[in-house]
Amino acid sequence: MSPFWQQYLPLAIILSSLLPGLIIFTLKETQVKLRISLNLFGVGVKLLLVLLMWQAVKAGQQFYFSLPFLPGADLVLQGEALSLLFVVLSSVLWLATTIYAIGYLEQSPLRSRFFGYFSLCVSATVGLALAGNLVTFLLFYELLTLATFPLVVHRGTPESLAAGRRYLAYTLSGGVILMLGVALLHSLVQSPLFTPGGYVAAAISGNEGLLMLAFALMITGLGVKAALLPLHGWLPQAMVAPAPVSALLHAVAVVKAGAFGIIRLVYDVFGVESMQALQLAQPLMLLAAVTILYGSWRALAQQDIKRRLAYSTISQVSYITLGVAMLGPLAAVGGLVHLVHQGVMKITLFFCAGNFAETLGIHKIRELNGAGRRMPVTAMAFTLGALGMIGIPPTAGFISKWYLGLGVAEVGQNWLILVFALSGLLNAAYFLPVVYRMWFLPQTVPWPAEQRLSNRFETHWMLLLPATFTAILLLLMGLFASTELSPLSWAQLIVEREFRHD
Amino acid sequence: MIDLSNWLxxxxxxxxxxAFTRFWWYFSLVLWLFVGGFSLLSQWHDPRARRYWLFFALCFAGNMLLIAALDAVSFYLGFSLMSLAAYGLVIHNNTAKARRAGRLYLQLALLGEILLFSGLLLRASAAGGRYDWLSWQAVPLEPLSLSLLLLGLGLKAGFWPLHWWLPQAHPVAPAPASALLSGVMIKAGLLGMLMFIPATDTLMQQWTPLLLLTGLLSAFYGVLAGLLHSQPKVILAYSSVSQMGYxxxxxxxxxxxxxxxxxxLLAYVVHHGMAKSSLFLYAGMAGEAAGRLWRQALFWLAALAMMALPLSSGALVKTGLKTQLAEANLPAWLDVGVLSSLLTAGAVFTALLLLHLAAQLRAVNNTQSSRTVKAPAVTKASANNRAGRWALLTxxxxxxxxxxxxxxxxxQLPLPTLSQSGALIAPVLFAVLLRWLWYKLGWQLPPYCYNRNAPALYYSLKLKRLYQPVSQPQWHRPTIALRPLERRLNRVLNRPLVSSTALLCCILFLTILLSGV
Known part of the structure; x- marks a missing residue:
């Protein structure tokens, strides 16, 4: 592979979903086959390119691509270990979600618009992952907001329009605040490349107040998408979106973008030492801990499956923030690996919720009685996802919880173990009754709106396959956590590189 | 040893x-396979047999895994697999009572798992990130991690203050399942303690008298609570509480x-595992023993072994316990003489409980046989099935x-000497005398003392209501209606709007002009 190629690889990864997306916009509604093949072609090319990059980064290479953009801040795309973690996650889950969405939206109108924005959304996510400095990050962050809005309101019902308005209000104002923060930081230290260990350390003396203000502004801006406590209001409402959109929103695109931004901010902009010098970690940690408990607590009371999952997301994403805010290597491994694990587990749960809604018309938890007998594979996948969320071995969730817990003990904040314990119990309290209903209670009333989507399987195979795939994936990630392919060893590699600078 | 750290x-x-773990593992394996063979017969006509075998297999796998585990995570995996799968066995009969007991069981099991998880985390962190428990032996314990481990594992082991789920869950499960729960699975908690709590630790040695007293209390509590119940399997569950105390x-x-x-300790585990399993299996088919002397003799053989009659395994372990107690260098405030006389009293109590059990089983037999007189004749297949089950129990x-x-x-344990055998027989005889007197004199406590519902079930329901409220609390947030306010403002401003805007523009224009000048 020539160096010329290497330079354009990050750009090519973004374009591999952007170009098919743009072409899809121009397609007619009836050109189903062309659209599907374009979509799958994009996915395939992207996975191939990501694989290339993954191998090179593992060998220690770095990818760098820049365009002049603003004075003092170029548009930089950078491929290194941390960005690749998120790129791999979003590409693999994009594959699953695309297949799911094709099955889910069969027969429904406006599919060209949907898949066009869908591809845009993934391009923005990947761009955000590959962004090499704060300005580029901000650009893709805003693009992501705009690309997801049409997906949230896709159904066009008054309810989804209201949710969309709320989503836009939250995320746009979050974006403005983030921009303020970035601008403030830019005026202080410019916007150089993300560097392990951060780049603000030189400017700390004399600028403490302003740096703290910039950090607070940026955390507020990112916290809107990461659904930190007072800014989480849009997330439970946005679950009115179609199931593949919610799945992508919760697992990869929007929520994770916020969490990923926090990781970048803490490790690559401020860095561990500056965070300690400015004493910024403690408030963030507290906020994350409160969000974890609050999200779990609110999830208990929800009767709608997707709403319960949404509140669960609020709680689970804060695990990542918490792991990052603890500033210890083991906790960082836990947080980073949870970024992947939570994505896979949550996408499984949303796929399953979508399957129940599509096949049987089930939206409420109390309607799930006996669903395990009617749809055993989906129910099994849901059970695995739920066990993972609680943190029962050998699922992926256990591994991340174990590392987060080790990180807690490592930095000596033992009260956080109590947070994990309580949250684990709350998770069990809102997931296990669902599982119990599916498997142990008999069906008493007919399904609300049953459809026969397949003659051979319990539902359409395109709905069933992604859920099965991610469920198996989450089991494998938990079981074979030590192998080289696992997210855990990749997270350890990242942390090794991040913490090596000192 | 199989090293899987590059894979898993x-x-x-x-x-x-x-040798210790090996023996434990083989013993558990044999007992599991044996009871598995038994349930092959007893669940033959079970309409939900598939579910039974699924959870049975999961429990089995978990139990075997946790004994063979050399690191904390593997142990935890086996432990949680076993605990959660046992839920399926507990609620297998699907009665309201079973579901209630299952709920309590699951709540406590999860609580125990979280406590154990936290304890293991603290230990692993204290050991510098090594997970194999053999290297934890040299790491000193802290009070927090020790109590977390004791509580988390104790909730499974089921001795006195942590015994709530035992008397609820054991009676409702199918007989082979409760035999395994009592015979093997609760020992997993004890095994965990043996693995993760180094015996030579200084803190542990400070806490030892406390544990000793807890065990003694548990031994007495189990018997006294069991005497107040009349359901055979509840009595057996309380007997397990008492034995776990020992x-x-x-x-x-x-x-x-x-x-x-x-x-x-190992001999005690084996003894209790087998004796309790056979008693539970017997209790599950006590109705078939009516009028059959040989079948009832099986019960008496198992019960006498538990009462520690000389030459039985019970005699061996009880004597061993006493010898160990006499040899231990206890702190000054714990008098060995008092302790060993308390142990003798405990033997009397154990015998009393088993006699009580025998009486209750006979009562069950009588009612069942009077009910089944007119039952249709058993088919040949079910007669074979029955005979097979009894053969296995034998x-x-x-x-x-x-x-x-x-x-x-x-x-190489010492056999009890003659005098020790005498000391073993005396409590049994005394218990028989006491029981006889009791029977003759018709001593009774007030009726409300018997068969009381456990408060644990009530609190379990309370807890469930907390996380699964019956009705959603509706709270309306106060809405600040800005829109009407705005409308009213518009209406007020409507008339002078044009003129006031013009005025404003003039003022602005003037200011710009003036500032420009």
Whole structure:
């Protein structure tokens, strides 16, 4: 592979979903086959390119691509270990979600618009992952907001329009605040490349107040998408979106973008030492801990499956923030690996919720009685996802919880173990009754709106396959956590590189 | 040892490294397979047999895994697999009572798992990130991690203050499942303690008298609570609470007398596992024993072994416990004489409980046989099935009586001497006398003392209501209606709007002009 190629690889990864997306916009509604093949072609090319990059980064290479953009801040795309973690996650889950969405939206109108924005959304996510400095990050962050809005309101019902308005209000104002923060930081230290260990350390003396203000502004801006406590209001409402959109929103695109931004901010902009010098970690940690408990607590009371999952997301994403805010290597491994694990587990749960809604018309938890007998594979996948969320071995969730817990003990904040314990119990309290209903209670009333989507399987195979795939994936990630392919060893590699600078 | 740390989670390793674990593993395996064979017959006509076998297999796998685990994560995996799958066995009969008991069981099991998880985390962190428990032995314990481990594992082991789920869950499960729950699975908690709590630790040695007393209290509590119940399987569950108390005492003695107590503990585990399993299996088919002397003799053989009649395995372990207690260097405030006389009193109580059980089983027999007089004749297949089950039970009871010789040979335990045998018979005779007197004189407590519902069930329901409210609390947030306010403002401003805008523009224009000048 020539160096010329290497330079354009990050750009090519973004374009591999952007170009098919743009072409899809121009397609007619009836050109189903062309659209599907374009979509799958994009996915395939992207996975191939990501694989290339993954191998090179593992060998220690770095990818760098820049365009002049603003004075003092170029548009930089950078491929290194941390960005690749998120790129791999979003590409693999994009594959699953695309297949799911094709099955889910069969027969429904406006599919060209949907898949066009869908591809845009993934391009923005990947761009955000590959962004090499704060300005580029901000650009893709805003693009992501705009690309997801049409997906949230896709159904066009008054309810989804209201949710969309709320989503836009939250995320746009979050974006403005983030921009303020970035601008403030830019005026202080410019916007150089993300560097392990951060780049603000030189400017700390004399600028403490302003740096703290910039950090607070940026955390507020990112916290809107990461659904930190007072800014989480849009997330439970946005679950009115179609199931593949919610799945992508919760697992990869929007929520994770916020969490990923926090990781970048803490490790690559401020860095561990500056965070300690400015004493910024403690408030963030507290906020994350409160969000974890609050999200779990609110999830208990929800009767709608997707709403319960949404509140669960609020709680689970804060695990990542918490792991990052603890500033210890083991906790960082836990947080980073949870970024992947939570994505896979949550996408499984949303796929399953979508399957129940599509096949049987089930939206409420109390309607799930006996669903395990009617749809055993989906129910099994849901059970695995739920066990993972609680943190029962050998699922992926256990591994991340174990590392987060080790990180807690490592930095000596033992009260956080109590947070994990309580949250684990709350998770069990809102997931296990669902599982119990599916498997142990008999069906008493007919399904609300049953459809026969397949003659051979319990539902359409395109709905069933992604859920099965991610469920198996989450089991494998938990079981074979030590192998080289696992997210855990990749997270350890990242942390090794991040913490090596000192 | 199988090193899996490059494949599975970090530090994963399986293996039976010492004779102790090996013996425990093989014993559990044999008992599981045996009871599995039994349930092959007893669940033959069960309409939900598939579910039973699924959870049975999961429990089995978990139990075997946790014994063979060499690292904390593998142990935790086996432990949680076993705990959660046992829920399916507990609620197998699907009655309201079973579901209630299952709920309590699951709540406590999850609580125990979280506590154990936290304890293991603290230990792993204190050991510098090594997960194999053999290297934890040298790391000193802290009070927090010790209490977390004791609570988390104790909730499974089921001794006195942590015994709530035992008397609820054991009676409702199918007989082979409760035999396994009581015979093998609750021992997993004890095994965990043996693995993760080093006996030579200083803090542990400070806490030992406390554990010793807890074990003693548990031994007495189990018997006294069992005497107040009339359901045979509830009595057996309480008997397990009491026996786990003795095992806890042995565990505590381990850190006072060193490894000498280990064979006794192992012998006790084996003895209790087999005796309790056979009693549970018998209780499950007591109705078929009416009028059959040989079948009832099986019960008496198992019960007498538990009452520690000389030459039985019970005699061996009870004597061993006493010897260990006499040899231990206890703190000054714990008098050995008082303790050993308390142990003798405990033997009387154990015998009393088993006699009570026998009476209750006979009562069940009488009612069942009077009810089944007009039952249709059994078919040949079910008669075969029945005979097979009894044959298996006979095998188990025989093994229970042959066992002491094997244990004595293998672990070089001393056989009880003649005087010790006398000391063993006396409590049994005394218990028989007491029981007879009780029967003759018709002593009774007020009726409300008997068969009381456990408060744990009530609190379990309360807890469920907390996380699954019956009705959603509706709270309306106060809405600040800005829109009407705005409308009213517009209406007020409507008329002078044009003129006021013009005025404003003029003022602005003037200011710009003036500032420009």
């Amino acid at each position: 989670w970090p530090g994963a390793g399986l293996g039976l490294t010492d 095992l806890l005492m042995l565990f505590a003695l381990l850190s006072l007398t060193g490894v000498a107590a280990l064979p006794v 095998l188990l009871v025989c093994a229970l009586w042959v066992l002491p010789w094997f244990i004595v040979q293998h672990w």
